Amino acid sequence: xxxxxxxxxxxxxxxxxxxxxxxxxxxxxxxxxxxxxxxxxxxxxxxxxxxxxxxxxxxxxxxxxxxxxxxxxxxxxxxxxxxxxxxxxxxxxxxxxxxxxxxxxxxxxxxxxxxxxxxxxxxxxxxxxxxxxxxxxxxxxxxxxxxxxxxxxxxxxxxxxxxxxxxxxxxxxxxxxxxxxxxxxxxxxxxxxxxxxxxxxxxxxxxxxxxxxxxxxxxxxxxxxxxxxxxxxxxxxxxxxxxxxxxxxxxxxxxxxxxxxxxxxxxxxxxxxxxxxxxxxxxxxxxxxxxxxxxxxxxxxxxxxxxxxxxxxxxxxxxxxxxxxxxxxxxxxxxxxxxxxxxxxxxxxxxxxxxxxxxxxxxxxxxxxxxxxxxxxxxx
Amino acid sequence: xxxxxxxxxxxxxxxxxxxxxxxxxxxxxxxxxxxxxxxxxxxxxxxxxxxxxxxxxxxxxxxxxxxxxxxxxxxxxxxxxxxxxxxxxxxxxxxxxxxxxxxxxxxxxxxxxxxxxxxxxxxxxxxxxxxxxxxxxxxxxxxxxxxxxxxxxxxxxxxxxxxxxxxxxxxxxxxxxxxxxxxxxxxxxxxxxxxxxxxxxxxxxxxxxxxxxxxxxxxxxxxxxxxxxxxxxxxxxxxxxxxxxxxxxxxxxxxxxxxxxxxxxxxxxxxxxxxxxxxxxxx
Numbered sequence: 001x002x003x004x005x006x007x008x009x010x011x012x013x014x015x016x017x018x019x020x021x022x023x024x025x026x027x028x029x030x031x032x033x034x035x036x037x038x039x040x041x042x043x044x045x046x047x048x049x050x051x052x053x054x055x056x057x058x059x060x061x062x063x064x065x066x067x068x069x070x071x072x073x074x075x076x077x078x079x080x081x082x083x084x085x086x087x088x089x090x091x092x093x094x095x096x097x098x099x100x101x102x103x104x105x106x107x108x109x110x111x112x113x114x115x116x117x118x119x120x121x122x123x124x125x126x127x128x129x130x131x132x133x134x135x136x137x138x139x140x141x142x143x144x145x146x147x148x149x150x151x152x153x154x155x156x157x158x159x160x161x162x163x164x165x166x167x168x169x170x171x172x173x174x175x176x177x178x179x180x181x182x183x184x185x186x187x188x189x190x191x192x193x194x195x196x197x198x199x200x201x202x203x204x205x206x207x208x209x210x211x212x213x214x215x216x217x218x219x220x221x222x223x224x225x226x227x228x229x230x231x232x233x234x235x236x237x238x239x240x241x242x243x244x245x246x247x248x249x250x251x252x253x254x255x256x257x258x259x260x261x262x263x264x265x266x267x268x269x270x271x272x273x274x275x276x277x278x279x280x281x282x283x284x285x286x287x288x289x290x291x292x293x294x295x296x297x298x299x300x301x302x303x304x305x306x307x308x309x310x311x312x313x314x315x316x317x318x319x320x321x322x323x324x325x326x327x328x329x330x331x332x333x334x335x336x337x338x339x340x341x342x343x344x345x346x347x348x349x350x351x352x353x354x355x356x357x358x359x360x361x362x363x364x365x366x367x368x369x370x371x372x373x374x375x376x377x378x379x380x
Numbered sequence: 381x382x383x384x385x386x387x388x389x390x391x392x393x394x395x396x397x398x399x400x401x402x403x404x405x406x407x408x409x410x411x412x413x414x415x416x417x418x419x420x421x422x423x424x425x426x427x428x429x430x431x432x433x434x435x436x437x438x439x440x441x442x443x444x445x446x447x448x449x450x451x452x453x454x455x456x457x458x459x460x461x462x463x464x465x466x467x468x469x470x471x472x473x474x475x476x477x478x479x480x481x482x483x484x485x486x487x488x489x490x491x492x493x494x495x496x497x498x499x500x501x502x503x504x505x506x507x508x509x510x511x512x513x514x515x516x517x518x519x520x521x522x523x524x525x526x527x528x529x530x531x532x533x534x535x536x537x538x539x540x541x542x543x544x545x546x547x548x549x550x551x552x553x554x555x556x557x558x559x560x561x562x563x564x565x566x567x568x569x570x571x572x573x574x575x576x577x578x579x580x581x582x583x584x585x586x587x588x589x590x591x592x593x594x595x596x597x598x599x600x601x602x603x604x605x606x607x608x609x610x611x612x613x614x615x616x617x618x619x620x621x622x623x624x625x626x627x628x629x630x631x632x633x634x635x636x637x638x639x640x641x642x643x644x645x646x647x648x649x650x651x652x653x654x655x656x657x658x659x660x661x662x663x
């Protein structure tokens with residue numbers, strides 16, 4: 001009954017939805033690679049599937065591309081039920097980590113391939129290939145073999161081969177995984193630029209949280225075959241719903257303990273520290289429950305004189321300081337052995353605390369976030 | 381990079397291959413040189429055997445027959461072997477090992493045994509003809525041994541594993557993402573085969589063809605046992621001159637000619653292999 005209703009409501013708003021996945025499950029023997037996942041992607045949206053290896057993100061991508069078929073559930077592409085449609089009828093584009101360019105074809109022949117499949121005239125193919133080579137700023141390599149090009153160039157050719165036939169959706173399976181850091185950052189911007197220029201829907205798979213934060217309109221964080229949390233990069237960074245989300249995206253300082261007290265602000269006891277936290281109804285924890293409080297490194301301050309009102313204070317020893325260009329990271333340890341990270345902007349005129357020195361750390365109660373304790377998750 | 385990096389010194393490595401080297405020297409290189417020597421020495425240096433071969437119509441005919449049979453056998457082996465290799469390449473690794481054992485089975489059986497087994501199968505009173513006779517009401521009998529058909533069937537039985545392994549190698553070396561990418565781009569199975577799988581498997585095809593042809597032109601027992609009287613191959617001609625006419629210099633000259641042809645083919649194979657090796661490394 002409920003699924004029937006869900007299917008009906010889906011049919012009603014398919015107009016703006018490019019991909020819809022309903023209760024999709026993929027079982028390999030005893031292992032459930034994907035577990036009743038629901039996901040909708042709007043036209044023109046840039047969605048990233050983020051998660052550790054084995055979280056189900058590649059399985060989900062393969063089910064959408066049709067390279068594997070689901071154990072149960074439906075895949076709807078552009079309003080059409082594509083669950084049983086063969087891959088080559090789905091009208092998709094895909095970019096692979098290892099580029100997957102045909103080694104026996106020239107760059108021109110590679111990009112022309114999908115157009116030939118579509119039965120396009122020779123003259124038109126030539127114009128289209130030239131256009132798309134110009135778009136990726138690789139006009140001079142048309143007659144070269146892919147292997148004569150650098151990794152970054154090959155990946156741009158593989159992007160060109162994808163956008164040349166205007167697929168409604170482009171799937172990307174860790175496309176920048178084989179490139180070095182600098183090139184990866186350039187390519188991230190290039191892909192973002194193409195996405196903005198072409199207005200194409202993109203579904204991007206990565207295990208790199210920085211990449212996901214940089215590129216996405218929406219991040220879908222996956223864990224053990226399920227969606228842990230989805231939302232904008234800001235939401236996932238500042239408002240994680242779970243300990244896993246908090247830990248996977250960005251760095252985090254986590255204190256776990258039992259909640260006590262009454263009212264909106266309660267006390268969490270973690271080892272020797274008693275910390276004030278604001279209750280949140282969505283966190284679904286209250287006095288008596290085991291909970292976790294999250295403080296992002298940029299909200300954890302090292303006391304330098306008077307400590308402001310409305311803060312929690314803990315004492316720690318400075319273990320190490322790392323300068324990362326514009327920011328400085330301080331690694332600290334509390335008396336009961338808890339590792340903490342504090343991050344400040346780098347200023348040439350500011351004296352830094354000495355290594356081994358005891359320091360007072362504080363944070364605004366409002367800048368921490370209360371999360372439900374997760375017995376299946378341990379940071380260490 | 382340098383030999384100093386390997387944990388065996390050059391000298392120790394040399395010691396390890398020394399026994400094999402001596403064995404080959406005594407039982408392979410020496411007889412080979414002896415054969416070459418015999419073809420040019422009859423109470424002094426001579427070119428008589430080679431001159432005789434140049435003008436011999438028998439040799440020309442046998443050489444043509446040899447090429448003819450070898451070419452046919454190689455082509456049949458290619459067209460039978462390619463689908464098998466393609467099928468094998470698409471199996472999960474465990475099952476592929478099992479199927480490969482089946483492919484290799486004829487390899488582990490003596491050529492003599494196989495040839496007699498084929499006579500039993502294909503002979504006039506063989507199983508195949510019995511079935512044909514039963515089905516056709518005793519009107520249909522096909523002569524399948526002691527003619528060219530029999531020779532080729534017997535040869536293919538021996539040649540197929542070489543063809544299949546060579547093609548399989550170049551099929552397995554292909555990046556499976558290529559076919560996936562083509563599929564996503566909308567290409568159907570036939571187009572993917574024609575435009576991607578087949579062209580990328582050409583090094584394996586050419587390699588298999590050269591190996592098969594080289595093996596074919598030197599074949600002796602199989603065509604002798606299963607072939608017809610008219611289908612004399614070069615190796616059988618060597619046998620004829622050695623045992624029937626006792627013209628050993630002529631027999632040696634034929635052997636040398638065969639050796640040179642095989643040598644050229646093997647050299648060609650090396651070039652194909654080199655090419656496929658670099659292609660594999662680039663992919």
